[in-house]
Amino acid sequence: MNFQVQMWLQAVVNGVALGWLYIIMALGLTWILSIMGILQLAHGEVYMIGAYVVYYLCSSFGLNIYPAILISMVAMAALGVLLERFLFRARPDRDPVLTPIVVSTGLSLIMTSGAVAGFGLYEKSLPRLLYGSVRLFGGAVPKDRLLAIVFSAAALLLLFFFLKRSRWGQAIMASAQNREGALLRGINPNQMAMISMAIGCALAALAGVLAGSILMLQPYMGSQPMVKGLVIIVLGGLGSLAGAFVGGMLLGLIDGVVPVIFGPAAAAVAPLVVVILILLIRPTGMFGHE
Amino acid sequence: MSKKGGREAFALGALAVLALSMPAILAHNEYLISVLILILLNILMTSSLRTIALLREISLGHVGFGLIGSYASALLMMKGGFSFWPALLTSGLLSAAIALALGYPFLRVKGIYFSILTLLTAETFRLAAFYWRGLTGGTMGLVGIPAPTPLAIPLLGSISFDEVGAYYYLTLVVFAVCMAALHLIERSHLGFAWRAIKNGEELSQSVGINVIGYKVVNFAIASFFAGIAGSLFAHYQRSLSADFTSRFGVVTSIYLVVYMVVGGQRSFLGPAIGTLALTVISEWARPMKEYQPMIIGAIAILVVLFMPGGLAGLSSLAGRRVKGRPGIGGGG
Amino acid sequence: MFFGGLAAVSGFDLGVRRGEILGLIGPNGAGKTTVLNMIAGTLIPKAGRIGLEGEDITRWPAYQRVRKGIARVFQRNALFHDMTVLENVLAGSHLHGTHGLFEIFYKRATIVRQAEALNERAMDILRFVGLDKESGRAAISLPHGRQRLLCLAVALAAEPKLLLLDEPFTGMNAEEVTNIISLVRALRDQKGITTIVVEHNMKAVLDLCDRAVVLNYGNKMTEGTPREVIEDPAVIEAYLGVDDAL
Numbered sequence: 001m002n003f004q005v006q007m008w009l010q011a012v013v014n015g016v017a018l019g020w021l022y023i024i025m026a027l028g029l030t031w032i033l034s035i036m037g038i039l040q041l042a043h044g045e046v047y048m049i050g051a052y053v054v055y056y057l058c059s060s061f062g063l064n065i066y067p068a069i070l071i072s073m074v075a076m077a078a079l080g081v082l083l084e085r086f087l088f089r090a091r092p093d094r095d096p097v098l099t100p101i102v103v104s105t106g107l108s109l110i111m112t113s114g115a116v117a118g119f120g121l122y123e124k125s126l127p128r129l130l131y132g133s134v135r136l137f138g139g140a141v142p143k144d145r146l147l148a149i150v151f152s153a154a155a156l157l158l159l160f161f162f163l164k165r166s167r168w169g170q171a172i173m174a175s176a177q178n179r180e181g182a183l184l185r186g187i188n189p190n191q192m193a194m195i196s197m198a199i200g201c202a203l204a205a206l207a208g209v210l211a212g213s214i215l216m217l218q219p220y221m222g223s224q225p226m227v228k229g230l231v232i233i234v235l236g237g238l239g240s241l242a243g244a245f246v247g248g249m250l251l252g253l254i255d256g257v258v259p260v261i262f263g264p265a266a267a268a269v270a271p272l273v274v275v276i277l278i279l280l281i282r283p284t285g286m287f288g289h290e
Numbered sequence: 291m292s293k294k295g296g297r298e299a300f301a302l303g304a305l306a307v308l309a310l311s312m313p314a315i316l317a318h319n320e321y322l323i324s325v326l327i328l329i330l331l332n333i334l335m336t337s338s339l340r341t342i343a344l345l346r347e348i349s350l351g352h353v354g355f356g357l358i359g360s361y362a363s364a365l366l367m368m369k370g371g372f373s374f375w376p377a378l379l380t381s382g383l384l385s386a387a388i389a390l391a392l393g394y395p396f397l398r399v400k401g402i403y404f405s406i407l408t409l410l411t412a413e414t415f416r417l418a419a420f421y422w423r424g425l426t427g428g429t430m431g432l433v434g435i436p437a438p439t440p441l442a443i444p445l446l447g448s449i450s451f452d453e454v455g456a457y458y459y460l461t462l463v464v465f466a467v468c469m470a471a472l473h474l475i476e477r478s479h480l481g482f483a484w485r486a487i488k489n490g491e492e493l494s495q496s497v498g499i500n501v502i503g504y505k506v507v508n509f510a511i512a513s514f515f516a517g518i519a520g521s522l523f524a525h526y527q528r529s530l531s532a533d534f535t536s537r538f539g540v541v542t543s544i545y546l547v548v549y550m551v552v553g554g555q556r557s558f559l560g561p562a563i564g565t566l567a568l569t570v571i572s573e574w575a576r577p578m579k580e581y582q583p584m585i586i587g588a589i590a591i592l593v594v595l596f597m598p599g600g601l602a603g604l605s606s607l608a609g610r611r612v613k614g615r616p617g618i619g620g621g622g
Numbered sequence: 623m624f625f626g627g628l629a630a631v632s633g634f635d636l637g638v639r640r641g642e643i644l645g646l647i648g649p650n651g652a653g654k655t656t657v658l659n660m661i662a663g664t665l666i667p668k669a670g671r672i673g674l675e676g677e678d679i680t681r682w683p684a685y686q687r688v689r690k691g692i693a694r695v696f697q698r699n700a701l702f703h704d705m706t707v708l709e710n711v712l713a714g715s716h717l718h719g720t721h722g723l724f725e726i727f728y729k730r731a732t733i734v735r736q737a738e739a740l741n742e743r744a745m746d747i748l749r750f751v752g753l754d755k756e757s758g759r760a761a762i763s764l765p766h767g768r769q770r771l772l773c774l775a776v777a778l779a780a781e782p783k784l785l786l787l788d789e790p791f792t793g794m795n796a797e798e799v800t801n802i803i804s805l806v807r808a809l810r811d812q813k814g815i816t817t818i819v820v821e822h823n824m825k826a827v828l829d830l831c832d833r834a835v836v837l838n839y840g841n842k843m844t845e846g847t848p849r850e851v852i853e854d855p856a857v858i859e860a861y862l863g864v865d866d867a868l
Binding site for chain 2: 087
Binding site for chain 2: 703733780
């Protein structure tokens with residue numbers, strides 16, 4: 001009986017932690033998509049590299065994991081700015097939809113094969129965030145999962161305040177909801193693009209590290225979360241914080257419940273069915289704009 | 291105009307002769323001939339992808355319909371008692387039918403959503419195939435797919451398609467018919483309506499074009515040919531698997547987009563050029579193992595950033611520089 | 623024929639007689655383009671009816687209304703920018719001479735003949751508006767005034783019974799305005815085409831329209847002959863109150 005509880009508890013906590021990570025992924029993606037209009041297909045790879053950066057900082061340089069996380073986020077943010085500046089900036093002779101897709105695709109290929117070449121295919125593990133577990137609901141819950149949830153929630157809250165309270169934040173929200181309108185109000189699109197890219201990549205790095213501390217690191221770890229992030233974007237609608245949150249929770253529920261009741265094949269199909277249904281009712285997603 | 295037509299006919303003829311003699315040229319090297327078969331199938335996939343791109347929509351899940359075609363054709367022959375040609379046709383039609391059903395919600399929404407949705411759909415198909423043990427053999431994959439039934443030709447005996455060389459010719463014939471069909475469709479009033487829609491949806495509506503209807507039909511046509519390519523693939527490979535690194539993964543869909551863009555999607559032959567060029571480079575870079583995707587990725591980025599017309603656009607680019615006249619964008 | 627529809631916020635009804643040229647005027651923001659959108663089918667009214675020759679077309683999508691005979695010229699120069707002048711008109715005549723998907727493959731000769739007939743028709747329309755010499759040029763290379771004529775030609779290609787013109791005279795010089803007026807009159811005289819014109823240029827409205835309807839705040843304010851309406855003090859005040867359009 002106790003073992004059952006333990007198992008379910010573990011599953012639930014894992015599910016919630018992963019759900020939060022997916023939300024963080026989706027947030028990064030949706031900001032980049034709605035502000036820059038770019039489908040950043042290499043987002044999952046930024047997530048992966050962010051995790052590997054922490055791995056090497058900890059194992060080769062002996063850094064404590066917490067400062068390593070911060071360094072990784074800053075590094076990925078910087079990478080994001082460089083990518084925006086040199087690869088993703090729109091030019092008149094470039095197709096605005098197709099070019100970023102191909103560029104981010106090429107980037108993804110380069111990054112994954114670079115990771116395979118540089119880090120090897122064998123799975124690596126990150127030092128745990130926190131050791132030990134905590135007594136909850138009659139079972140033992142590993143502290144690091146809880147901490148991952150806390151970190152993700154904190155990141156979401158920070159982002160929320162940044163967007164609502166600061167000047168940059170307001171400008172970004174305006175850009176996300178209506179690009180043309182924002183341009184007319186004198187908001188510099190290039191600055192907005194750089195900032196959103198930086199934030200998006202930092203978020204991806206955070207998600208990658210947190211996931212890496214729970215699961216293992218391998219070069220292809222970014223694609224699953226990427227797909228989840230995409231589902232959340234479509235469910236929740238572009239450029240919407242609330243949408244990413246609700247969409248993420250909904251997906252977490254689907255991913256958690258459906259395989260148990262209907263089996264893995266149904267679990268694979270369920271998200272798509274839900275997405276199609278929601279899009280039929282609301283073509284812009286649940287909370288989408290435009 | 292007839293001079294150009296004459297030149298085109300000559301070029302086509304030369305190409306046909308070349309294609310027919312490839313097995314001999316390659317000294318009947320089985321590996322190389324199978325690469326050729328895969329190139330043909332990829333060109334068909336990429337060309338039908340380009341059909342969707344004629345409406346400025348990018349499908350990131352085109353392999354999903356290839357998957358449908360592959361599994362449908364294999365299962366129809368293995369469990370449904372179909373012979374090859376009906377199975378081929380039916381799987382193409384099945385892919386088209388599914389695209390028709392999904393088309394309405396998919397094409398109503400913003401373009402970027404369409405791309406995301408197609409990616410999700412292909413992944414969903416793949417995962418369903420991966421987990422559905424009863425139908426598709428699940429994680430073990432589907433094995434023992436029969437080759438097309440031997441063709442009996444009067445006077446010449448019968449041709450068995452177990453052997454790679456014969457299968458190459460089979461593929462070549464189907465490939466040629468499909469490409470001709472695609473070309474005809476593009477040049478027809480259907481293709482013209484697509485051009486109009488690409489230029490302006492609201493304007494097209496106001497001249498009486500049922501925009502969503504034409505988009506859905508376009509999607510179905512493209513998926514039909516993907517299904518055909520999938521079927522040909524299944525009976526060549528004789529086994530199918532749907533794990534992440536298989537032909538039906540996201541990576542392949544994305545490769546198709548890369549082939550299309552590198553070749554140049556403004557021209558009908560762009561996909562062919564891109565597929566050929568990148569496959570050759572892939573094969574050449576094969577000994578470099580991990581670095582192979584990196585090279586492809588780098589080429590893709592460079593081409594798309596600095597050569598907007600792709601490789602096919604190079605000739606007109608050169609022409610423009612020489613003549614010094616601004617070109618009028620022709621259907622770009 | 624009669625229309626009944628609701629514009630923007632409040633009740634509005636409009637009746638149009640076959641063969642008349644009706645002007646729709648009013649200060650900016652009065653809802654004139656909205657009315658046009660509802661007739662064309664770009665907007666579906668929340669309540670009310672739109673009828674064409676006795677048929678209720680309120681719920682019909684835009685492209686279906688074109689087949690019934692409504693054609694529209696947009697306020698901005700909306701053209702197929704990657705196509706030539708001739709191709710633009712051909713796109714407009716899209717409804718005619720279409721065949722099924724599979725017929726593409728075997729009815730080659732019929733298709734060629736149909737294409738030639740469509741070409742001839744398109745050239746006729748271009749001759750009518752005076753653009754036949756430029757049939758091979760890129761549509762966007764035409765100067766503004768002639769682009770307007772092309773927009774008209776594209777609308778005519780659909781063989782409309784009702785033509786909706788949204789501010790056709792914007793950015794035109796006096797000569798171009800006279801030209802368009804004579805074209806619209808010719809369309810009515812030769813083909814019996816009915817026209818609704820939304821316009822700010824009062825002189826053009828005076829010259830062209832048989833009747834004028836004034837819109838203000840989404841409401842029909844008054845109607846009558848152009849001269850009556852323009853000299854109506856209430857109308858003048860409405861214009862001066864909102865902007866100096868006159």
